[in-house]
Amino acid sequence: xxxxxxxxxxxxxxxxxxxxxxxxxxxxxxxxxxxxxxxxxxxxxxxxxxxxxxxxxxxxxxxxxxxxxxxxxxxxxxxxxxxxxxxxxxxxxxxxxxxxxxxxxxxxxxxxxxxxxxxxxxxxxxxxxxxxxxxxxxxxxxxxxxxxxxxxxxxxxxxxxxxxxxxxxxxxxxxxxxxxxxxxxxxxxxxxxxxxxxxxxxxxxxxxxxxxxxxxxxxxxxxxxxxxxxxxxxxxxxxxxxxxxxxxxxxxxxxxxxxxxxxxxxxxxxxxxxxxxxxxxxxxxxxxxxxxxxxxxxxxxxxxxxxxxxxxxxxxxxxxxxxxx
Numbered sequence: 001x002x003x004x005x006x007x008x009x010x011x012x013x014x015x016x017x018x019x020x021x022x023x024x025x026x027x028x029x030x031x032x033x034x035x036x037x038x039x040x041x042x043x044x045x046x047x048x049x050x051x052x053x054x055x056x057x058x059x060x061x062x063x064x065x066x067x068x069x070x071x072x073x074x075x076x077x078x079x080x081x082x083x084x085x086x087x088x089x090x091x092x093x094x095x096x097x098x099x100x101x102x103x104x105x106x107x108x109x110x111x112x113x114x115x116x117x118x119x120x121x122x123x124x125x126x127x128x129x130x131x132x133x134x135x136x137x138x139x140x141x142x143x144x145x146x147x148x149x150x151x152x153x154x155x156x157x158x159x160x161x162x163x164x165x166x167x168x169x170x171x172x173x174x175x176x177x178x179x180x181x182x183x184x185x186x187x188x189x190x191x192x193x194x195x196x197x198x199x200x201x202x203x204x205x206x207x208x209x210x211x212x213x214x215x216x217x218x219x220x221x222x223x224x225x226x227x228x229x230x231x232x233x234x235x236x237x238x239x240x241x242x243x244x245x246x247x248x249x250x251x252x253x254x255x256x257x258x259x260x261x262x263x264x265x266x267x268x269x270x271x272x273x274x275x276x277x278x279x280x281x282x283x284x285x286x287x288x289x290x291x292x293x294x295x296x297x298x299x300x301x302x303x304x305x306x307x308x309x310x311x312x313x314x315x316x317x318x319x320x321x322x323x324x325x
Contacts, residue, residue: 001287001288001293003297003319003320003323004320006284006287006288006293006297007067007068007316007319007320009287010067010068010069010070010283010287010316011068011069011070012070013069013070013071013156013157013283013286013287014069014070014071014072014073014154014155014156014157015061015064015069015071015072015073015155015156015157015158015159015282015283016073016074016075016100016151016152016154016155016157016158016159017057017058017060017061017064017072017073017074017075017159017161018057018074018075018076018144018148018158018159018160018161018171018172018176019056019057019075019076019160019161019162019163019170019171019172020056020057020076020110020161020162020163020164020170020171020172021054021055021056021057021058021061021074021075021076021077021078021087021091021101021110021161021171022054022055022056022057022058022087022109022110022111022112022163023052023053023054023055023058023083023084023086023087023090023109023110023111023112024052024053024054024055024058024059024111024112024114024310024311025050025051025052025083025086025111025112025113025114026050026051026052026053026114026116026310027045027047027049027050027113027114027115027116028047028048028049028050028051028116028117028118029045029046029047029048029115029116029117029118029125030046030048030118031117031118031119032046033046033048034046045115045125047115048118049118052086052087052089052090053090053310053311054074054087054090054091054094054096055110055111055112055311056110056161056163057074057076057159057161057163058074058087058090058091058096059272059275059311060159060161060195060275060278060279061073061074061091061094061096062094062096062311062313063272063275063276063278063279063280063301063305063313063314064159064279064283065094065095065096065313066313066314066315067279067280067283067301067313067314067315067316067319068315068316069283071097071155072095072096072097073096073097073098073099073100073155074091074096074097074098074100074101075100075101075144075147075148075151076100076101076102076171077101077102077103077104077107077136077140077144077171078101078102078103078104078107078109078110079103079104079105079106079107079108079109080103080104080105080106080107081108081109083108083109083111083130084103084109087109087111088101100147100151102140102143102144102147104137104140106137107132107137107140108130108132109130110130110131110132110164111129111130112127112128112129112130113127113128113129113130114127115127115128121309131164131166131169132164132166132168132169133166133167133168133169134168134169135168135169135173136168136169136170136171136173141173141175141176144171144176145175145176145179148176148179148180148183149179149183152183152187152190155190156190156191156286157190157191157193157282157283157286158180158190158191158192158193159193159195159278159279159282160172160180160192160193160194160195160196160203160206161195162194162195162196162197162198162199163195163197164197164198165197165198172196172199174202177202177203177204180192180194180203180205180206181203181204181205181206184205184206185205190286191207191282191285191286192205192206192207193206193207193209193278193281193282193285194206194207194208194209195209195210195274195275195278196210196214197214198214198217200214200215200218200230200234201218201219201221201222201224201230201233201234203234203236204234204235204236205234205235205236206234206236207236207237207238207239207240207282207285208230208231208234208236208238208239208240209239209240209241209242209274209277209278209281210239210241210242211241211242211243211244211274212241212242212243212244212246212249215227215230215239215241218230227239227241227249227251227256228251228253228254228256231251231252231253232253237252237253238250238251238252238291239251240281240291240294240295240298242273242274242277242298242302244270244273245261245263245264246260246261247259247260247261247295247299248261248277248295248298248299250291250292250295252291257291257292259292259295259296259299260299261299261302261303262303262325264303264306264307267306267307268306268307268308268309269306269308269309269310269312270306271310271311272305272310272311272312273302273305273306274302275311276298276301276302276304276305276312276313276314277298277299277301277302278298279301280294280297280298280300280301280302280314280319281294281295281297281298281301282294284296284297284298297319300314300319300322300323301314301319303322304318304319304322
């Protein structure tokens with residue numbers, strides 16, 4: 001299949017992103033207004049403009065829409081708070097279905113607040129993250145567990161976004177991982193694709209997409225000496241390890257294939273590169289069944305998004321142009 005043929009198949013595809021769907025708040029501040037508070041003497045940050053976008057698993061969903069996926073939905077948990085309403089609005093603006101999001105009273109919405117200097121356009125102050133360190137409420141977890149098996153039939157690709165770096169508080173709990181491990185073998189024609197920042201070695205029977213550092217740390221945690229050992233531990237038939245300018249390594253049982261990428265000397269922003277890789281590669285894998293072709297397209301999408309500020313996306317036209325280069 002040509003690149004154009006592959007991209008033409010995307011509008012026929014439906015994709016579910018399940019996991020940590022968060023809100024990114026891009027707050028532009030004016031340094032001249034950052035004078036000390038009269039009451040406390042603590043310097044204030046004068047925010048003059050705020051933009052909100054879907055973050056974490058929401059960034060993956062945003063990339064899927066930009067690439068032309070026919071149907072994109074997210075499943076996760078948001079708080080019954082202002083940030084939760086902003087997140088739902090940001091998703092709907094981009095044509096991403098939020099119907100499968102569960103609202104949890106008393107829980108705050110997973111939110112990244114990034115401070116951008118109005119003069120330089122750079123993020124130069126500490127980020128303010130709204131996170132949860134408490135285990136997911138059992139009632140809320142039960143809703144996810146009951147909902148997921150009823151939903152899988154409606155999607156070609158299931159992307160699992162395990163973005164929480166704390167030991168508790170994320171949507172992909174032990175019970176959710178075990179359910180995914182049970183579901184995946186029953187749907188051999190569907191793509192179950194996992195991107196996990198801190199727990200990739202705990203998933204079973206799914207496609208794994210760690211970056212090089214995440215794969216190395218996972219191997220250390222389980223005492224595995226190689227990617228092959230990690231693949232075997234996870235009972236997986238495919239792992240794709242991304243490595244920035246080093247491209248991607250396709251790991252199959254008994255075989256490893258390096259898929260190179262043309263290095264970019266001065267990337268603008270590498271934030272979200274892994275999300276754009278996952279969005280493109282998972283859909284291409286569903287269309288072609290070729291892990292190498294999937295990795296090649298993932299590399300192309302990531303090479304486009306790292307040349308954009310923030311968590312950028314890649315369009316089909318941009319991917320076609322990059323494929324010709």
